[in-house]
Amino acid sequence: xxxxxxxxxxxxxxxxxxxxxxLSGCAxxxxxxxxxxxxVQEFELVYMPLVVxxxxxxxxxxxxxSGGVRSDEDLYNLKRAVRCxxxxxxxGTCAISGGVANLGNRDEVRELFMSQTERRDLPRxxxxxxxxxxxxxxxxxLPGCPPTPELFMAALFExxxxxxxxxVCQECGRKKLKDMKPKHLTGFQSGEVLPDICLxxxxxxxxxxxxxxxxxxxxxxxxxxxxxxxxxSDLLIEKDSIAWLESIQRVFAALTDIPLEEIRESLLSxxxxxxxxQFSDYAATGRPPRPKEKVL
Amino acid sequence: MTMLTFPxxxxxxxxxxxxxxxxxxxxxxxxxxxxKRGFSLMVKGVPAEQMPVIVPRICGVCSTAHHVASVKALxxxxxxxxxxxxxxxxxxxLLGQLIQNQATSLFVFTMPDRLGVESIFHVTEEEADNGVxxxxxxxxxxxxxxxxxxxxxxxxxxxxxxxxxxxxVSSGVDPGKAAAFQQRxxxxxxxxxxxxxxxxxxxxxxxxxxxxxxxxxxxxxITSTRxxxxxxxxxxxxxxxxxxxxxxxxxxxxxFDTLTFEETDYSYxxxxxxxxxxxxxxxxARANMTRRMGTPLADGFLTRLRDEFGTPAHPILLFxxxxxxxxxxxxxRAVELLSSPLDDQDTDVPYTPHDGEGWGLVEAPRGPLIHxxxxxxxxxxxxxxxxxxxxxxxxxERALRVAAERYITADSVNLELEHAVGRxxxxxDPCIACATH
Ligand code: SF4
Ligand code: SF4
Numbered sequence: 001x002x003x004x005x006x007x008x009x010x011x012x013x014x015x016x017x018x019x020x021x022x023l024s025g026c027a028x029x030x031x032x033x034x035x036x037x038x039x040v041q042e043f044e045l046v047y048m049p050l051v052v053x054x055x056x057x058x059x060x061x062x063x064x065x066s067g068g069v070r071s072d073e074d075l076y077n078l079k080r081a082v083r084c085x086x087x088x089x090x091x092g093t094c095a096i097s098g099g100v101a102n103l104g105n106r107d108e109v110r111e112l113f114m115s116q117t118e119r120r121d122l123p124r125x126x127x128x129x130x131x132x133x134x135x136x137x138x139x140x141x142l143p144g145c146p147p148t149p150e151l152f153m154a155a156l157f158e159x160x161x162x163x164x165x166x167x168v169c170q171e172c173g174r175k176k177l178k179d180m181k182p183k184h185l186t187g188f189q190s191g192e193v194l195p196d197i198c199l200x201x202x203x204x205x206x207x208x209x210x211x212x213x214x215x216x217x218x219x220x221x222x223x224x225x226x227x228x229x230x231x232x233s234d235l236l237i238e239k240d241s242i243a244w245l246e247s248i249q250r251v252f253a254a255l256t257d258i259p260l261e262e263i264r265e266s267l268l269s270x271x272x273x274x275x276x277x278q279f280s281d282y283a284a285t286g287r288p289p290r291p292k293e294k295v296l
Numbered sequence: 297m298t299m300l301t302f303p304x305x306x307x308x309x310x311x312x313x314x315x316x317x318x319x320x321x322x323x324x325x326x327x328x329x330x331x332k333r334g335f336s337l338m339v340k341g342v343p344a345e346q347m348p349v350i351v352p353r354i355c356g357v358c359s360t361a362h363h364v365a366s367v368k369a370l371x372x373x374x375x376x377x378x379x380x381x382x383x384x385x386x387x388x389x390l391l392g393q394l395i396q397n398q399a400t401s402l403f404v405f406t407m408p409d410r411l412g413v414e415s416i417f418h419v420t421e422e423e424a425d426n427g428v429x430x431x432x433x434x435x436x437x438x439x440x441x442x443x444x445x446x447x448x449x450x451x452x453x454x455x456x457x458x459x460x461x462x463x464x465v466s467s468g469v470d471p472g473k474a475a476a477f478q479q480r481x482x483x484x485x486x487x488x489x490x491x492x493x494x495x496x497x498x499x500x501x502x503x504x505x506x507x508x509x510x511x512x513x514x515x516x517x518i519t520s521t522r523x524x525x526x527x528x529x530x531x532x533x534x535x536x537x538x539x540x541x542x543x544x545x546x547x548x549x550x551x552f553d554t555l556t557f558e559e560t561d562y563s564y565x566x567x568x569x570x571x572x573x574x575x576x577x578x579x580x581a582r583a584n585m586t587r588r589m590g591t592p593l594a595d596g597f598l599t600r601l602r603d604e605f606g607t608p609a610h611p612i613l614l615f616x617x618x619x620x621x622x623x624x625x626x627x628x629r630a631v632e633l634l635s636s637p638l639d640d641q642d643t644d645v646p647y648t649p650h651d652g653e654g655w656g657l658v659e660a661p662r663g664p665l666i667h668x669x670x671x672x673x674x675x676x677x678x679x680x681x682x683x684x685x686x687x688x689x690x691x692x693e694r695a696l697r698v699a700a701e702r703y704i705t706a707d708s709v710n711l712e713l714e715h716a717v718g719r720x721x722x723x724x725d726p727c728i729a730c731a732t733h
Contacts, residue, residue: 024331026729027308028356028455031396034404035444035454037437045417049305051404052415053718071331073310100353103338112337120561123330146356146455187345187649193466223466224458227349269343 019047025067036149059084073123097278101129145229168208172217193223231279309728320706325696329565352456360393361660373654382464396443397661403436464644492620510612514538517581525590548655565731567689577663579618584608591628
């Protein structure tokens with residue numbers, strides 16, 4: 001992978017203009033984008049404060065937005081940026097469904113936020129962190145925490161050749177065994193994992209079976225259960241989160257003897273709730289489902 | 297009275313500098329963190345075992361340091377000691393972070409200041425023709441990529457790693473992959489060395505142009521790496537006085553007894569001090585507080601630094617040069633660690649989770665990072681994060697004042713001030729997402 005060509009005539013063709021607006025997030029999405037080097041020769045990067053000195057979001061052909069809308073400043077920047085940009089891509093879990101920031105949307109935590117975050121002369125926090133499409137139209141969603149460089153490339157280049165598997169499970173390569181049925185869940189922090197065997201057979205609460213493919217099973221291959229950062233697969237993304245819950249339960253019923261109650265309870269724990277149910281929690285947010293054609 | 301405001305770019309996160317002046321006199325300089333992440337509030341009630349997956353999301357730039365600090369805090373609470381192999385893999389993870397971070401700070405954040413451009417991604421036709429900047433960008437991204445790939449090799453996921461677990465790591469490193477990666481690093485080392493050389497040379501040229509290496513007064517220094525060789529998987533913190541004497545050594549749990557932490561009303565980030573004194577953390581602190589780097593190329597650079605600037609060295613722009621030394625060190629050290637088998641021993645020890653209190657310490661690229669958890673009924677009741685950037689807050693503001701006084705007179709503000717502000721802040725490489733966790 002060559003990050004830049006040696007061709008000196010780089011600027012002679014008109015490159016599409018490209019900007020990255022970072023709202024409240026961890027910059028992990030930007031760091032991942034920096035690892036996807038090929039765009040450097042195909043786009044003219046006009047705005048991305050992390051790497052370019054530029055202070056006004058200009059009108060661009062492609063606008064990537066990462067992070068959630070957490071402050072009045074975020075909202076202002078977001079509205080200004082989308083005014084005149086042609087294609088708007090929401091990248092990363094924070095921008096699409098809230099991600100970790102949703103931990104701060106619990107009522108008891110919101111109170112603390114409000115009481116501890118008064119500052120003079122600084123952007124004010126909104127009562128809740130919200131996804132980008134609560135305020136503006138989005139043309140393409142690129143979920144992942146963060147999306148891999150490969151996914152960034154596919155989104156930027158509208159690559160039709162890029163056809164990832166439907167689910168993380170299909171990309172993982174671990175074998176599902178019929179005769180290795182754990183009776184209880186193993187915690188997330190429980191040391192060595194057997195290679196090549198499905199994590200569910202080993203009692204881990206892995207949700208790769210219902211999670212959107214495309215990351216190449218980044219976490220499950222080295223032995224950590226998938227926490228669902230890519231959101232629901234196409235099969236589930238237009239359905240309510242209950243459909244997701246049930247689909248995972250069915251997989252566990254087939255591969256384990258773990259009581260349903262135990263699985264249900266663990267699936268609702270914060271770590272998974274961070275990613276999993278946010279995407280399709282339509283009942284709670286009242287927002288319409290994201291059409292699957294718009295989600296990469 | 298006039299307020300000059302400077303928005304900042306090419307740093308991690310949203311921040312700005314405000315300089316208050318009256319008739320050419322600098323009244324105050326403020327470094328403001330403009331966003332609030334609030335993880336210490338957000339993790340309340342989260343099951344303790346899930347922290348290592350949640351906290352990397354504090355910051356995508358420093359995620360690895362948070363991941364390891366979190367696991368170490370839980371191990372401290374549960375009374376577990378990880379096996380040697382796990383410690384090596386964790387050290388590799390932290391080295392990957394160091395490579396990625398120092399390469400980013402050197403080439404993406406601060407190189408443009410030296411080349412007089414807005415970004416290394418902006419290549420105008422003439423520059424592409426003479427090839428200088430173009431070549432730097434290409435090679436710099438290649439070296440940076442090694443850091444990311446090392447994090448992936450040792451940590452699974454590439455931004456928010458997952459492989460460090462309480463009691464050890466979830467798997468070893470495949471020998472074939474380790475060997476192949478080691479070869480890539482060996483092949484890239486001369487490039488990294490040349491890049492650091494180039495960076496050093498153009499820094500000297502910049503210094504000749506602006507007439508200073510950054511003339512702030514000497515300061516106290518703080519690090520958690522060992523005095524004999526920097527291992528970033530650290531166990532205690534040291535503070536050194538401006539003359540180079542070690543004046544305090546303490547563990548993470550003694551942090552609040554030794555240092556003062558305070559909030560301010562003009563920034564979402566707090567700040568720390570040592571007995572009322574300004575401290576500096578990050579690369580220059582580590583270089584000043586280690587006897588040697590312990591690897592040949594890096595020690596060559598360290599000797600050069602000491603020959604030119606003495607020890608301890610204080611000018612601000614040396615932070616950047618020290619990042620270069622550490623970039624080379626991290627690559628060399630990774631080659632060493634990858635030579636021994638990384639899948640032939642136990643990767644973890646068993647443990648029983650229970651309620652209690654734990655402190656986790658690592659040296660992040662920006663300095664000592666502490667996670668402090670109190671666990672009640674299996675969930676986090678208190679989660680505290682002591683962020684390296686806050687140790688530098690007072691130092692940043694003091695250095696900004698020196699720069700402001702240099703460029704502001706009774707009748708005019710020299711336009712160079714804006715560049716100086718950028719250079720000063722970037723020398724400290726602050727991380728705002730972390731600082732406002
Ligand atoms: S989606 Fe994940 S990687 Fe991206 S900004 Fe949010 S926390 Fe960071
Ligand atoms: S394996 Fe799961 S959690 Fe990991 S990157 Fe893929 S979708 Fe995200």
